[in-house]
Amino acid sequence: MNRGDMEEVKEKGKVCVTGGSGYLGSWMVMRLLQLGYSVNTTIRSHPDRKKDVSYLTNLQGAQERLHIYNADLHKPQSFNTAIEGCIGVFHVAHPIDFENKETEETITQRSIDGTIGILLACLESKTVKRVVYTSSAATVFGGNSNIIDESSWTDVDLIRTSKAFASSYTISKTLTEKTALEFAEKIGIDLVTVIPTWIHGPFITPQIPDSVRSSMEMILGHENYTMSYPPNIPFVHVDDVTNAHIFLLENSNAKGRYICSAVEITPEKLAEFLLTRYPEFQKQITEYTWTSREDLKWCSFSSKRLLETGFKYKYSLEEMFNGAIECCKHRNML
DSSP: OOGGGGGOGGGOOEEEEESTTSHHHHHHHHHHHHTTOEEEEEEOOBTTBOOOOHHHHTSTTHHHHEEEEEOBTTBGGGGHHHHTTOSEEEEOOOOOOTTOOSOHHHHHHHHHHHHHHHHHHHHHHSOOOEEEEEOOGGGOOOSSOSEEOTTOOOOHHHHHHHTOTTHHHHHHHHHHHHHHHHHHHHHTOOEEEEEEOEEESOOOSSSOOHHHHHHTHHHHOOSSOOOEEOSSEEEEEHHHHHHHHHHHHHOTTOOEEEEEOOEEEOHHHHHHHHHHHOGGGHHHHHHOOOEEOTTSOOOEEOOHHHHHTTOOOOOOHHHHHHHHHHHHHHTTOO
């Protein structure tokens, strides 16, 4: 497959997106439908209440080419039907528990078991040519270099000892990606992983996504805690992340891990940028208090490997905030 094929809409096959009700998953479903793919997506419904997925079913092309399945990482085999007959799978779903309602071991085991089950379903399908797994920048905080690349891995033991915020997410993501790469190689599945940094921009979900909420802290404020920023904040537009996933599915030469990060800015420069670009929020921005993460050293994420494949970022930091702000205004969140 190559990018030139994208013009031949009728030639697109069927793909599966796990976690289609989330921020990235829903945007991916939208883009894939626009490109002419048939899309199977999985959501996790609560047994006592039906999830409103009208923002997916109302998408252009959804009536003809979108099928929604209930699946849960607790039950890996629940993904089999959604994967059957697909040529590619985007595994986006991951348990998120920043409030530590479950133990790290429980979350990690569910994530790993679910991912292994999905890879086995891909193998059994005999139609899946490649799996693209959505990892996280949380998996690459390792090594002594100030430049983070795909050779970096987060020190899980250090994270456990430090008991940092969202440590269970960091540990589960790191161990799941490692297991996925090892298991895929063992069973002969073509697996590529995408490592996005702070995903920002517009959204189609009814609620503001957590990563957008965090990105907008200086404008929206937060009642429960003071935002703690790293020395260098790496951002990437949701559409760039989505396009990177699709690009890597279609690029026959893609292999291994790819960091996806477009823009980096210090918290001080971010506040200055927001004040200059959005003076209407001057009061919120100037009154907002934030702290720096003293436990994190300055580092920069290298997208060199992804760029060398021919991928190009399209969006600036301004476009990320413009898109997010417009969506918030549209939903009366500002």
